[in-house]
Amino acid sequence: MTTNPSRRDLRTSTTVDGTPPPAPPAGVSAVGGVPLHDLLRWWPLVVITTLAALLASAVVAWGPRGPSYSATTRMPVTPLAQSDETFIGTSLVRDAGDADRTSSTVARLLDSHRVAAATARSLGDPWTAASVRAAVDVKPVDETNMIEVTAKADEPGQAVRVAETFAQTALKDRWQTVSAELDRRIAFAQKNTDADPNAGEESRRLQLLTYVRETGVDPTLSIDSTGPAVRVGEVPAAVVMVMAGAGGMFLGVLAAYGIERHRRRPRSEDVAAPARELPPHSSETLSRKP
Known part of the structure; x- marks a missing residue:
């Protein structure tokens, strides 16, 4: 069985930004096909979402709340x-x-x-x-x-x-x-x-x-x-903030994972169409011979 040289291997397809996706090094753990070190480089995004959730929960927890x-x-x-x-x-x-x-x-x-x-x-x-x-x-x-x-x-x-x-x-x-x-x-x-x-x-x-x-x-x-x-007893402010911080961190990690998965998605033009088979005695085939 012969392979078509004009067909590109999907494993070597480029990402959306045109750069080839890095292959996970041997022995490096991955999350859903995304290397862990690639997720870690999005730590600013995780920190921002966590801080935003903590800030919002602090406003709710320590804001004016009437008794119930x-x-x-x-x-x-x-x-x-x-x-x-x-x-x-x-x-x-x-x-x-x-x-x-x-x-x-x-x-x-x-x-x-x-x-x-x-x-x-x-x-x-x-x-x-x-x-x-x-x-x-x-x-x-x-x-x-x-x-x-x-x-x-x-x-x-x-x-x-x-x-x-x-x-x-x-x-x-x-x-x-x-x-x-x-x-x-x-x-x-x-x-x-x-x-x-x-x-x-x-x-x-x-x-x-x-x-x-x-x-x-x-x-x-x-x-x-x-x-x-x-x-009626109210939920302590510390508990509210801990739960909100955990939720914000989860959303940050989920967003980082989605970005990395999107970057690794092959584009349609990455997969070339199979080459057209030419007759062995056609003029175009003979012209290609040395």
Whole structure:
């Protein structure tokens, strides 16, 4: 097999600036095909990005920052028994067989955009559904039938108000759905009772359904209490600067690596087209012979 002398070896291609890329010396470590000593010559770039990140973090860490407070409203869950048939067809909380799963399900239902939007309307300007969702965290307490609504704000009183308003709004929102379901369930039970006045069990269910509907309160979910607001701990300035410095150094090294890889990228004109094969007895071939 013959090689075409007019084709240049890719390994000897020049870089973008026209200079041949240096081959890694034997025994010299390389990073992604770039010799380590070539990366090290970009140390000013790494230093600049690191210092820039440190300066920016120092401005943030030691700049004027207002304190932040959080308050938590506790909401106990009293689920219905799994065997309950009185409240079938309603959204009242039913025992899932595990406290964690029961409370987790309820927490996901409460943490909705609709509740956040209604809370924002109750709080007034400048609150919005997005800002309420950013300030409020709804989560279950491990291994308990308890849900915590935690709100953060710049002032202690505001944090308490947001947490309580969100919890109250969530209960009202749920009750709108549950009350309509209870009305349908009562109508169904009333129809069965009228058809059979001696249906004692159905009559008892009708009484219980009517009682819950008239109270206007969800018997499976309530508000226990709201604790006093506490100041939220801030990340120490030294930790912020260390993390920022590490990030700046990484970006500097990444930029140096990208530059070196770009310099080593072969240009399209570095690879010559294969020479045109000439017939052995052509005039051009004979003229080349000595």
